[in-house]
Amino acid sequence: MTGNSDTDTPAGLQSCSFLLPDTEEDELFIEDNSDYNSWLEAPTFSDIIENYTSKHPNASEADLIRAVLHYWEKDDFLD
Structure with missing residues (x-):
């Protein structure tokens, strides 16, 4: 970065x-x-996005950023 x-x-x-x-x-x-x-490593970033969009297929960019920040802060996927 x-x-x-x-x-x-x-x-x-x-x-x-x-x-x-x-x-x-x-x-x-x-x-x-x-x-x-x-x-974040690229595979981890991809996993975060894939995990979130599998549950929220219409996720916005803001939603994805929130999911990434949640993982960054808590080392856990956002549901």
Whole structure:
């Protein structure tokens, strides 16, 4: 993640830029570089979205952000 480091609010998440490393080398570079902050791993993020949309197929972007923030804060899926 680059730019704004506010990952605790909906507005903060919407203003962040996220990077998905293509290789393990890219991942190590990002982890070792102070210009980047780590956040959720991509598979975890996908699981959060899939879990929520399976129960709420018409979920809005705001709903998905709320589900992600819930997981980030509580390490648990939002029902």
